Amino acid sequence: MSANKAEGPATASAERMVTMDKLVNLCKRRGIVFPASDIYGGLGSTWDYGPLGVELKRNVKDAWWREMVTTRTDVVGLDSAILQHPRTWEASGHLQNFTDPLVDCKGCKQRFRADQVQGGRCPECGGELTEARSFNLMFKTFVGPVEDSASVVYLRPETAQGIFLDFAALVDTQRVKLPFGVAQIGKSFRNEITPGNFIFRTREFEQMEMEYFIKPDPAEETPWFDYWVDRRFNWYVGYGVRREHVRLRPHCADELSHYSRGTTDIEYLYPFGWGELEGVAKRGSFDLDQHARYSGKDLTYFDEEARTRYRPWVIEPAAGVDRAMLAFLLDAYDEDVVEGEERIVLRLDPRLAPIKVAVFPLLRKGGQPEKAQGVLQTLQRYFTSVYDQAGSIGRRYRRQDEVGTPFGITIDHQTMEDDTVTLRDRDSTQQLRFKIGALAAELTERIGLHR
């Protein structure tokens, strides 16, 4: 295990330039993340991903999918529905256990989370509070034209249950053998009482979850659990999260979810402190047991070697797309001085960068813009690419630096003579000349898409 098990520092290192304010401002100013429904005053911690944010998000999801599905032979993908049969949540325990304790003020009638109220009196009016009662965090809605209890369904609070519901169908159709995993990416919804910290905690969010099915045996469980904790830890580091900003934190017995036999959080040092980035849980056979019981269906797996049937145990690495994005953005954020000028630069891994390459004509004459447009059209077939001819070349570089574009191609006087261009590197700001015909291969290698 190469992951960092020691306690991390209590606060970020002194050199860390980024604050939440700086990042939120950059995200808003450049269209990475906007407050959603903003023209109507917003809707409590909902966010829209702008033109650059949507590309970053796509890249984060693709990187996870590549790591967890397409470069492996033991994991398959799934995309299950958000609206599932309501029995799902009875069986999974979410209807009963996925709750926060709430209290009401008998005076002003406001409602608060019980664990956030001190001394039994209302923080707003000082009135007396009711006993705490459970508030379920699932959003409910009604299918069909009649709003009654028979038609209630819930927006899924996790993608995982879709995988368990399809377990038998997957085993029947996919010729999978233990150990194997099922991965999916999709929206989940939790009616959080206190969302906040930008995209860290939101009511609508996107998950990347994988259920890894193993033999029901602690001797299999421990090494696979360690394996996945390690793989997931190193995935973040491999895509640019700084090793000193991540740590592992095993859950105490009293904070374990109702389905878990043991959970370790991969925590990240956000500017507001350590917080969850991903949880890796030992779910045992809890979910398959429950769904077998509630559905009456056979959810066993036939072990051909042992000639026996059993319900497998599960290791679940559950990540959040939005939190991963936040961590990558925070650790990419930097400020430095280039040629005597201050700049903001997002040092994103080129594989995650929203735009891979920007194409600039040095001058708006001499055929340079037309030549640059030709280069753009070729490169767009391979990479997300933009064209910019507005302002000084230095200013155009800065504009790309602060959204993390790793490469800039400049068409200049020499291009018109020998068909070479300069390729500028975002981090070193160094420039090298290449033939236009060699650019696609050179950039593919530098971006590292097939690494």
Next chain:
Amino acid sequence: MSANKAEGPATASAERMVTMDKLVNLCKRRGIVFPASDIYGGLGSTWDYGPLGVELKRNVKDAWWREMVTTRTDVVGLDSAILQHPRTWEASGHLQNFTDPLVDCKGCKQRFRADQVQGGRCPECGGELTEARSFNLMFKTFVGPVEDSASVVYLRPETAQGIFLDFAALVDTQRVKLPFGVAQIGKSFRNEITPGNFIFRTREFEQMEMEYFIKPDPAEETPWFDYWVDRRFNWYVGYGVRREHVRLRPHCADELSHYSRGTTDIEYLYPFGWGELEGVAKRGSFDLDQHARYSGKDLTYFDEEARTRYRPWVIEPAAGVDRAMLAFLLDAYDEDVVEGEERIVLRLDPRLAPIKVAVFPLLRKGGQPEKAQGVLQTLQRYFTSVYDQAGSIGRRYRRQDEVGTPFGITIDHQTMEDDTVTLRDRDSTQQLRFKIGALAAELTERIGLHR
């Protein structure tokens, strides 16, 4: 305009092998699309995309994104929230107009769509029916811990409104100039009374919508509308939908949506008849006008050339991911005879195929499996690839043919001597020999990912 404006044939051509039953069975048997919540008896036309379906869906979305965003300079992407401020739907007109007329039976209390009940008496018990009243198709839920009218929000019934809400933020941050488009892909929800026909009409579905903003001038509107109808029509044909199975159908005045100045549907000939595949609508400035009125915000665009402000008009090509998948699958489905044996083959465009390449050792000995695993590992870095060593080579080919895998690589005795393999083409079933080191480039070219 090269699109087919004439009426298409009333039914499919006689050679069409596919029926809905055949396709649904194949999808279920091979894990392309499963009935969702199946172990609990299902949940009215919800579907899960299995390991192959999720890859096909990703490819359809990527193909659209590439066509509409990344290979263009005039369109940017967006990913806005599903939960939006409820005023959104007052302004957009959905709260008032997005309804179906329903009637209740005074006897058995069942509810029906008024336009599907004949003669004013209940089709179940013959009882008397109430007058029709409007039933809104939006799913509603409650944000925060109190279920009252102040906390009601709706699951978006279309992705488009997120684009209009962000219009000012996009204009402010993206340096866009008219004409420009904003594209997004995401889930939408409609509480349909009569969903059905497999993934054709479902309550939860995924949309690919683009709002193309133009000057508010009919002389701009007509050519841009024709341009987008044509582009979208040819996108389907370019990815494998047969030209004779698509047609254009302009909406009559009485079926236009409340926001539309004119709509043309791109219709597809499903086995159950002609039906909508995509709608291209002239939304004018309806949405920006309404949101400006309801929010009090300035949603104008400053035209630098004309030195004037106005709210742009909009052309909207709105496609469904699930319907596009259905059309691609239907037109890919074929049955033929190869070497005296019947086979099912999905002739999917290689760019859409869930798996690009399957790697087979001819024999399970002589080092062939190890060699094949090595080839797999290399190819997995570039393409979705699978390994199969179970059963005769002919049977393994068939298994891939019926899920549309365009290429098969076989490692045989000769491979162990000269490092060449055979590359088999799904459609022609012809085989050619290549050096292993040349495979990635050869397959990239044949798949046509950068075309």
